[in-house]
Amino acid sequence: MANQNKYVTISGVSFINIEKSQFLNSILIPRIKNEEKTFIVTANPEIVDRTIHDHEYKEAVLRSDFTVADGVGILVAAKMNKMNIKERIAGYDLLVDLLEFGNEERLKVYLLGAEESVNKKASDHVKVNFPNVEVVGRHHGFFDMNDDRIAKEINETKPDIIFVALGVPRQENWIHNNIDQFNKGVFMGVGGSFDVLAGTVKRAPDMWIKLNLEWLYRMMKQPERFGRNLKILKFMIRQLPIFKRK
Numbered sequence: 001m002a003n004q005n006k007y008v009t010i011s012g013v014s015f016i017n018i019e020k021s022q023f024l025n026s027i028l029i030p031r032i033k034n035e036e037k038t039f040i041v042t043a044n045p046e047i048v049d050r051t052i053h054d055h056e057y058k059e060a061v062l063r064s065d066f067t068v069a070d071g072v073g074i075l076v077a078a079k080m081n082k083m084n085i086k087e088r089i090a091g092y093d094l095l096v097d098l099l100e101f102g103n104e105e106r107l108k109v110y111l112l113g114a115e116e117s118v119n120k121k122a123s124d125h126v127k128v129n130f131p132n133v134e135v136v137g138r139h140h141g142f143f144d145m146n147d148d149r150i151a152k153e154i155n156e157t158k159p160d161i162i163f164v165a166l167g168v169p170r171q172e173n174w175i176h177n178n179i180d181q182f183n184k185g186v187f188m189g190v191g192g193s194f195d196v197l198a199g200t201v202k203r204a205p206d207m208w209i210k211l212n213l214e215w216l217y218r219m220m221k222q223p224e225r226f227g228r229n230l231k232i233l234k235f236m237i238r239q240l241p242i243f244k245r246k
């Protein structure tokens with residue numbers, strides 16, 4: 001029988017094995033209430049694959065407090081090695097859940113990343129749909145990684161949650177390099193989620209998500225991601241038990 005460990009390790013990355021609602025209610029919400037600084041990585045195969053060749057990035061990912069499985073590929077990789085991950089936790093879904101909680105508790109949120117126009121639209125979307133969330137600041141994602149003014153400015157706004165949409169590897173690297181300056185805050189890399197909030201990119205219809213086919217929908221809608229998809233395929237092949245050394 002597949003095991004039910006609290007953590008499942010895939011290529012050196014340790015995933016918390018938990019349902020989304022439990023992760024939110026029994027871990028994240030108490031940590032936000034206690035103002036405990038928290039770094040979350042929502043990792044898909046592309047992220048795990050990157051940690052194999054990119055040492056700086058691996059350090060950033062391993063530094064996180066929690067890595068959750070954001071991608072059917074991670075669940076499949078676990079299964080292929082006789083492990084079981086309870087549920088996929090999509091970064092976008094977690095972002096929306098956190099905004100809902102933020103709306104109930106009047107939390108302060110900072111939006112870092114994406115193109116300026118996307119960032120602005122995402123911020124407007126949050127203000128309209130989660131009116132009690134205080135968007136304490138926002139900044140586009142095309143800045144110099146060594147420019148520490150951004151982190152200083154964010155810190156001054158004392159946000160409870162900092163969503164970082166800089167893509168892989170910049171978002172996790174930025175969090176890793178800057179989190180020490182903060183006394184509190186949930187930091188989460190959210191990839192292309194601002195594009196979805198802004199309405200410039202559509203998520204797959206619910207049925208595709210339920211059938212675990214969001215990746216296929218994305219592949220069809222964004223053929224320019226072909227190179228990235230090929231890397232994911234190679235990663236999946238390497239997860240086959242025959243390629244694992246004991």
Ligand code: UDP
Pocket residue numbers: 113114115118140141142143165166167168170190191192193194195
């Ligand atoms: N992005 C950014 N700065 C950069 C590179 C990317 O702000 O230097 C943004 C980009 O505009 C997009 C997001 O990061 O909004 C990541 O998008 P991607 O499709 O790569 O994310 P995924 O969802 O695939 O992780």
